[in-house]
Amino acid sequence: MRTNFDFTPYRRSTVGFDRLFDLLENSARTEGGDGYPPFDLVKDGDDSYRITLAVAGFRPDEIEIVAQQNQLLVTGRKDETPQEGYLHRGIATRPFERRFQLADFIEVRSARFENGLLTIVLQREVPEAMKPRRIEIGTAANDGGLLPRLKGKSKAA
Template structure:
């Protein structure tokens, strides 16, 4: 049975990749680690955002931030220290992958790790409208 979605409408040409991304994001809706998204400022040339992810216990080398196509992927991998003997273990060494879908034209400006928070700066410039006249050819 074929699946019918909003993106299969005949006037939405080339949007099939959006549907794939939405499906991927819906599957990755786990709540760990918690995060905030904050709009930090509107400027004449665009706007900036901070994505703050709670990564207490992760070192800089345990984290990976990747901007790929229109996605921001954040991965965390902690290694087990076999030399430690825990009497109680309430803080798990847990792996995670958090994915954010970015609009066209958004740029990841950088990432900082401080006080257990990974803060990623994303910038969206103001898009200039593009108008182009298309010449019509006659075929005889």
């Protein structure tokens, strides 16, 4: 059971967290969906992920994948022409839309359709400038001229 939570007091007292609050509010709104199509989310490694959606009854040309601004959108639209001869139609072919919120630096690497399963491979690619780097600590003996030298100089003179 989920209740609506008002983030307004937190928005007033924080700076730069707007996107976080938007994500929390949007997830609270969209979590009540019908769960179609079902999916698996797998972490394959430290920086690699895989989403597998069960899209039985759809062809690859009836599915569209769009990655844009930290969001992955998977939609499926089936041709609506009625086919004759069916006595019972139990395989769901209704249109669907699945949204996945992606973290920063997550990129879609590939998508594959096989045996009614759509697999999307994701990879985290952190730019070199954003990666942690080790900073060498200098000493007086090897400061390389970075520290001002006060030898032989007197401030009183």
